[in-house]
Amino acid sequence: MRGRDLAALLFLAGLGALLASVMAELGFGNPPLRAGGPILEQSPSQVGAANIVTSVVLAYRGMDTLVELTILFTAATAAGMVLGQGTRAGRSQSPAGFILSTAADALFPFLLVLGAYIILHGHLTPGGGFQGGTILAVAFFLPLLAQPNAGIDERITTWVEGSAGAAFLLIALAGLAGDGFMAPFPGGELGELLSAGSLPVLYLALGLKVGAELAGLMGRLLTEDEA
Amino acid sequence: MSPALLLAVPVLGAFVLPSLHRASPFASRVAGPLILVVQVALVAALWQQAVVHGPLVIELGGLPAPMGIAWQADQLGLLWCGALALLALVLWPREGHDPNRAATLTLLLVGAGSGLALSADLFNLFVLYELTALASFGLVVSQGTGAQAAATLRFLLLGATGSALALLGIALIYAATGTLNLAQLAQVTPGAMSDPLVLTAFALLLAGLGVKAELFPLNTWVPEVYGAASPRVAGLLAGAVSKLALLVVLRLLTTIFADTGAAMVLLGVAAVTVLAGELAAYRAQDLRRMLAYSSIGQLGLMALAFSVSNPTGIAAGLALGLHHLLVKPALFVMIADWPRRRPQTRGLAAGAPWSAAAFVLLALSLVGVPPLPGFWAKLVLLQALLGTGGGPYAAAAALVLVITVVEAGYLIPLARQLYSGEPAVRVRARIGRGVPLILALLLAVVLIGPVAQRLDQVASSVPGPATALPRLSASEPGQP
């Protein structure tokens, strides 16, 4: 439909021009730092995590992270509702070839270790619960690609998902006894593995939850009936 | 007591529900409504506080804004938290092939919606809005039919695109001001952002919020979704969720975008929405679509009210919103057993006298016939529009009157048709879940005086930009 394509092109050109002119007014390289500046200064003493982005994610903007993991949970639940009553006749898929099966088996322990490392060091180096959790999910998903008939045990993933999520929320609620909802707990030396109080624990719960969720979701999508 | 509980309690319940269901299906069926009852109790307690002490502002985690996220529990927000929880309780979705998942999604919707009403941080509002959207999508598709899936996908594509644009607006605002706290933004924006930049940011944010608020031209999903979803879900979406999106627009208008051209933009969009919606409703032959288009029109009226961002406008918007919250879900639930198309409802009253009478009542209130609450809500709207100076607002007032005639044009004949002629088939219809809503409506007729007073009080207690966060000093913190 050439006419519609052309209309879309014109509209987008206009939008692009508008955005370009408006963004020219914004400087570049000189952010006002009304929020970022105080965070950079105070997070070592207030939160104690070497990775300041983590302290933003889990402490200063912890509520956003809580909502974010709830969004993943909602997506998994809603997707489960849509796919759920599918016939599990997807077991007719043939197992994958030699390379994939061998590689999946070989990579499994490495992926687990990598995922665990990234989760546990989220407060020290770039990474954290979401990134590490995704790697964990892939670790469980690769063998599934190699052996589609195996399936992923929904009960385990649901249980891990639910309890890890509840654990995260409960730690957040525990903050209510102190400074407020989602207040960070102090503890440990800056830069050590055991530092930043509750943050590594939060990321651990988060990583497990994300891992279980994504693994379950991918498993469900894969074993869908494909007629 | 922390307002954050209004989010935490339903969400915790949602996390636990699937496991609970495996352990004891009976417990999981009871748990959902029980949590909503707790939610209503929490709202009531916080409401008491807000009335006596004024809006409760909390900085989550004890970390001061703008570093951390701030929430603000004022009467306006708490009112909508309560309305959402109560409506969800009345319309608790028990049908569908997976009622447990539907229950989980409803709890998530209530939690997210409550957060949406209470948050005072721009990005926090964004993520809560996304959560509300996803929970809504899931509920629409709760019976798993292909039509529901198709309708939901269209809803999703519009919603996700709008949200991405809204995030771009947030990026613009953050790049220019460096903060996400609504109160601080209200202080800082006039100096930091030029008019074109501000209006562009507002337009982008409106593109995101307008999808759920059913504003033109982002509301093409409405007829399909309301036609395909179950009546209770349609009622929940039309009754509460759409209003929450408009509430966020109001929050933005009274803080960041106060004294800019943004109110005019909203006025324009709202006017087109009202016109397009009601005209489409007039032409609709399918009952559900008619109600869907009518809902678009009513939301447009509410947006018109909010574009007059003084307490009178806010009170008018509240009145319209609460009125629609009672009427539309009741209508959706009632017509579930009716025939789909208008001509087929001839003589329905013979087999279902109560339903027909209830329909007449609701239709009259929607049009705005005294002494029903709908009349009073429209009156306050006209007062707000005419009270503001300016041609555009007066034109909007004229539009409201025109639209009322149009509404009468399609609702009254339909109501009359119910009582005339012989039906082809005798329909047995019940009012069902609409009963509590209709009773509330009738109660409002009797109590209109105190209700009006209370709404005025709520509207005037909305904190202005300067009072919202006392801890932020008036002077700018220096840059590091």
Added chain:
Amino acid sequence: MTSHSDLLGIMFYGAAVALLLIGLYTMLTRRHLIRVLLGLTLVEAGVNLALVAAGFRPEAAAPILGPGAAPAMVDPVPQALILTAIVIGVGILAFALSLVVRIHRTYGSVDLQVIGERLASDPDGTGSEIRRRAP
């Protein structure tokens, strides 16, 4: 502000807007559902890029504390924001894909036009499940 910063700004913001526009164009003109979803992903990528570019400071380090005195660091807030935004995008994409699977099962196609036609003839979508290989 040096011209070097201006150039970087044009590059980053320009790339963000370009991604956004390409994504929107894809969503508006393509009929294949998966391609439309890919367009959505592009749109989100562009917006995330714009957001993270807002925190840039020239000659500044990543916001990770090491031994010794802390150098000037970029704004950590946008980085946390896009982390959240990306995950939200993933959630929505996952759910959208499950919808596509469901639609394919009912209507036998992932082509928007074909689905539209079949929807018109079977508005409730509960009719016979068309089992046919997708084109």
